[in-house]
Amino acid sequence: EKELPRLKDVFEDYFKIGAAVNKWTLHSAKDLVTTQFNSITAENEMKPEMLQPKEGEFNFEYSDQLVSFANEHHLGLRGHTLVWHNQCPDWMFKNESGQTVDRGRLLKRMDQHIETVVSRYADQIYSWDVVNEVIADEEDRFLRKSQWLELAGEEFIERAFHTAHKADPNATLFYNDYNESDPIKRDKIYKLVKSLLEKKVPIHGVGMQAHWNIHTPSIEHIQQAIELYASLGLEVQITEMDLSVFSWDDKRTDLMKPTKEMLDLQEKRYEQIFNLFREYKDVISSVTFWGAADDYTWLSNFPVKGRKNWPFLFDEHFNPKQSFWSVVQF
Ligand code: XIL
Numbered sequence: 001e002k003e004l005p006r007l008k009d010v011f012e013d014y015f016k017i018g019a020a021v022n023k024w025t026l027h028s029a030k031d032l033v034t035t036q037f038n039s040i041t042a043e044n045e046m047k048p049e050m051l052q053p054k055e056g057e058f059n060f061e062y063s064d065q066l067v068s069f070a071n072e073h074h075l076g077l078r079g080h081t082l083v084w085h086n087q088c089p090d091w092m093f094k095n096e097s098g099q100t101v102d103r104g105r106l107l108k109r110m111d112q113h114i115e116t117v118v119s120r121y122a123d124q125i126y127s128w129d130v131v132n133e134v135i136a137d138e139e140d141r142f143l144r145k146s147q148w149l150e151l152a153g154e155e156f157i158e159r160a161f162h163t164a165h166k167a168d169p170n171a172t173l174f175y176n177d178y179n180e181s182d183p184i185k186r187d188k189i190y191k192l193v194k195s196l197l198e199k200k201v202p203i204h205g206v207g208m209q210a211h212w213n214i215h216t217p218s219i220e221h222i223q224q225a226i227e228l229y230a231s232l233g234l235e236v237q238i239t240e241m242d243l244s245v246f247s248w249d250d251k252r253t254d255l256m257k258p259t260k261e262m263l264d265l266q267e268k269r270y271e272q273i274f275n276l277f278r279e280y281k282d283v284i285s286s287v288t289f290w291g292a293a294d295d296y297t298w299l300s301n302f303p304v305k306g307r308k309n310w311p312f313l314f315d316e317h318f319n320p321k322q323s324f325w326s327v328v329q330f
Contacts, residue, residue, distance in 0.1 A: 007328065013281070014284075016076055018039030018078060039078060047084065048113060050062070050087070070124070077125045078127050081129040082164060093151060106151050106156075128174065129239065132177070137185065158199060161201045162202065174239070175196075175206055189206065189229070197233075208238050209290075211240060213248065222273065235283065242312065246309065263310075270313070293314035313327060
């Protein structure tokens, strides 16, 4: 039998090819991950609530395992994430009496978290998502309402980058967000990152999460977003890609397997999107999927709980889908 092409070889002259893994898929999808990919991201294991469940008590058990796994198999590692409104432990925002902390204390805790985590893995992680999802989705708001913003003020954003940079001057530091190709949100992301650059904040890239589906966003909007972020002179990384077979408003829950129409559309979209990525190889330094194969995806619980989805290039049995072939044949 002829050997399957490997994504990491096919795209060797273009960009790194990554998969998000967690403490289960690290084992179940081990062979697929180590043969097809050359980068991994922790799906949850490096988020603040996992790493520092109690103030000053760090738990590096799983993140250390990921780091050794990456080293052992010569995989690059993306760090995800340092400052986010989700999966951040509650204690971060509270004092001993259960009231909200003041600005100074919160920023100090933020610095301590970043310092501890980033320096522990210095030179082992090529890029960090330093700040995740702080732009608002509402048209009339710029920054997302969050405890970070309310308690610390918007300065926490630039400070996070400075602290991360000091802890590992060699890692490239990213601002990461979703709906990143929507023209209105895209312009806000651009505005934020531009203002950081003007203040000489050490930021090196924009992470496009790329939680897309088989209908939207348009290739044109994706291209415009890449162009705009690249116009800042920064790297772009595709950080959490999946192509859901359901459009956002499709709330059906009765499908046991994807229809032929869905798979055909997905194949076509993957082909177009990777054609675009290859055109921008001087800008895009890595493309990471938010999983490895259709046996496991966070989309099975989002946005509809308990609904299966089939967003990747490999099926439930780790076999290549027609989408795989459309991506590797060019
Ligand atoms: C998701 C994980 O995949 C889930 O397992 C978890 O329950 C919630 O977070 N944007 C991000 C990622 O930056 O961290 C999210 O990951 C998906 C959306």
